[in-house]
Amino acid sequence: MLRKLSLKYNIFTSIALTNLESNSVGSLAATSYALKDNIVTRDAPTTCSSKILANYVSPFESTVSRLLAEEGSQLVGKTNMDEFGMGNSSLNSHFGPTLNPLYEQKSDIVDLKEKEFWIRGEKITQDITFQKQDAGSYLHRKYLVPEVKLDYKIDPEMRIVGGSSGGSAAAVAADLVDYAIGTDTGGSVRLPSCYTSIFGFKPSYGRISRWGLIPYAQSLDTVGIMSKNIKLVRKVFSILDKHDTSDPTSISEEKRIYDDKVDSIIKIGIPAEMSFDGLENDVKEKWSKLLKRLQKLPNFELFLISLPSLSKSLPAYYTLVTSEASSNLARYDGIRYGYRTGEYTSLEPEFAKTRSEGFGAEVKRRIILGSYSLSSYGYNSHFMNATNVRSKLIQEFNSIFKGPHMLNKHRNPNGIDFILCPTATSLPPLVSQYQKITPVESYMNDILTVPFSLAGLPVINIPLGRSIGFQLAGQLGHDYKVLKLAQMMD
Ligand code: GLN
The missing domain is CATH 3.90.1300.10 (Amidase signature (AS) domain)
Structure with a gap:
């Protein structure tokens, strides 16, 4: 089986x-x-x-x-x-x-x-x-x-x-x-x-x-x-x-937080930027139903929040990951380990042929993108810009959470405990449909997930029907609270 x-x-x-x-x-x-x-x-x-x-x-x-x-x-x-x-x-x-x-x-x-x-x-x-x-x-x-x-x-x-x-x-x-x-x-x-x-x-x-x-x-x-x-x-x-x-x-x-207690009134932030725009009908319907259900529960308070840097997080993410990837993947040269090309002529380096045969199209694309962002042409305009967007986004997340950050004691008494938003904008596409889209269109599918990664936050997908789910995220280090609430919402 x-x-x-x-x-x-x-x-x-x-x-x-x-x-x-x-x-x-x-x-x-x-x-x-x-x-x-x-x-x-x-x-x-x-x-x-x-x-x-x-x-x-x-x-x-x-x-x-x-x-x-x-x-x-x-x-x-x-x-x-x-x-x-x-x-x-x-x-x-x-x-x-x-x-x-x-x-x-x-x-x-x-x-x-x-x-x-x-x-x-x-x-x-x-x-x-x-x-x-x-x-x-x-x-x-x-x-x-x-x-x-x-x-x-x-x-x-x-x-x-x-x-x-x-x-x-x-x-x-x-x-x-x-x-x-x-x-x-x-x-x-x-x-x-x-x-x-x-x-x-x-x-x-x-x-x-x-x-x-x-x-x-x-x-x-x-x-x-x-x-x-x-x-x-x-x-x-x-x-x-x-x-x-x-x-x-x-x-x-000593920095790890094991506390999983959630407050008796749980404050949930719904990012305006991640909420309804661009959601396919099936997802929108389930998401609205969930929000209505939560609104009726006495221990939940929902707030519409705004994180202005969210709109820039997708390009910032792709600039940073491709830069890191282009550097990380330099180790695959066929000399130390892994695949090595069978035949090569002395007119081209062996590692170049090994890499062009050994990597798939998407990996090569990202090595090229990343190498550009790290080059003298792209470093200030691309890599440093993306780093700045990431820092801003982290500050924005920090300022809206109530609880103290794992690495810093700042508290915001009026802040929220958790963030809630959909995980994907649509149902999974047909394989045949997906194969026709451009690489940039495929990157758009990550628009709702990358912001939490840039800020390193704990976040879980909670299923909400067939091929639909929503993300519940918490303050940095509040992993057990996120898991506790996910269990309560199950
Ligand atoms: N889809 C995103 C990317 O290609 C995220 C991948 C991941 O989380 N490993 O970079």
């Missing part, structure tokens, strides 16, 4: 084949999970859904997967994604698109050769069981990796799953795992959670260790948790919410 559904919707990039000794100890014993394929594990490939890392196996383990294993959670497989986290559809994958399991896909899309495995870059065609080895050894599980096959037949009625953590969302939505780990730089946990009607929590920046997360844009990258069960989201968060000396941006223990 797991294999069949995975193939139909192209959910996993590798699947654990062995029946792992199910660990009966630990607070997550008897739970199973899926891990986005940009988080490293020592005993399965980590590909970022890119050709350039197609057979890469990390020599070290991420903090996230280590903490979950210590609590007895079983890793079912690594999930497909937009290459390096760049996208919002999960169509930008070297392994082909992940599709949305809420919609019926009539044909199987990947023809898998049953007994082929890729382990540490070697293709193994027989059934091999790895023994658990001595300390320091990692080959004790067996993974099945789909063959790359690019001629998919996709049903014309299929809708995108959203991205970039599309495989993680699909694994949860199709009931293949209890929860999944995704990553969210500008919405990649929240948008696919919205399109698949599940909870998707992006914690405050720095709360979950990024050690072992392959960077896209490290000043925004966060690890997030996706599940149909909000209590499980909270439980998994409480396990991952630890200071880690391996991550220099990990929040220190």
Whole structure:
């Protein structure tokens, strides 16, 4: 069943084949999970859904997967994604698109050769069981990796799953795992959670260790948790919410806020700029109903708020992430690890050919955009402008929240406790529709998610019907309050 559904919707990039000794100890014993394929594990490939890392196996383990294993959670497989986290559809994958399991896909899309495995870059065609080895050894599980096959037949009625953590969302939505780990730089946990009607929590920046997360844009990258069960989201968060000396941006223990109490009267801000303009009818209808319902509840007060910098956050986000990405991706040169071109002539550098063959179109586009913003032509006009918009937006968020900031004690007694707004402006588009839009049009789908990422705020997608959801955000560091209110609203 797991294999069949995975193939139909192209959910996993590798699947654990062995029946792992199910660990009966630990607070997550008897739970199973899926891990986005940009988080490293020592005993399965980590590909970022890119050709350039197609057979890469990390020599070290991420903090996230280590903490979950210590609590007895079983890793079912690594999930497909937009290459390096760049996208919002999960169509930008070297392994082909992940599709949305809420919609019926009539044909199987990947023809898998049953007994082929890729382990540490070697293709193994027989059934091999790895023994658990001595300390320091990692080959004790067996993974099945789909063959790359690019001629998919996709049903014309299929809708995108959203991205970039599309495989993680699909694994949860199709009931293949209890929860999944995704990553969210500008919405990649929240948008696919919205399109698949599940909870998707992006914690405050720095709360979950990024050690072992392959960077896209490290000043925004966060690890997030996706599940149909909000209590499980909270439980998994409480396990991952630890200071880690391996991550220099990990929040220190004394700055972490564990309080989850919400006031008896909960003040909710609705940003005027994110509220109704541009919402498709289905979304608008559900959103208005929700607001009307909340207005009637005695313990909720709703306020229309304004954050002027919201209108500039999308271009600021894309300037910053592409700049960081262009610098981060410089490490893929085919010399140290990853894909290396087979043939080259001395007339062009080997790394140039490796990179032009190894990266997909969207990744290349972002490297070019980012390199421009960091060049002497673009630095002041683009990069510094975007940095200023980000600082302003952070100040605006800070000034409207009541509670003190995790890093500063400023209080605003008249402020609000939470912000509420839709997660996506529309239902997930048809794959065929999405394939026709321009890159800039596709970036517009992130308009409601990126502002919270720029400010590092904790925010969760709460499902509100089929493929519709809304975001509940809190002050920096108030992660447990956000989770508590999400549970109350469930
Ligand atoms: N869609 C956004 C982007 O492409 C966000 C991706 C993410 O959060 N990883 O940058």
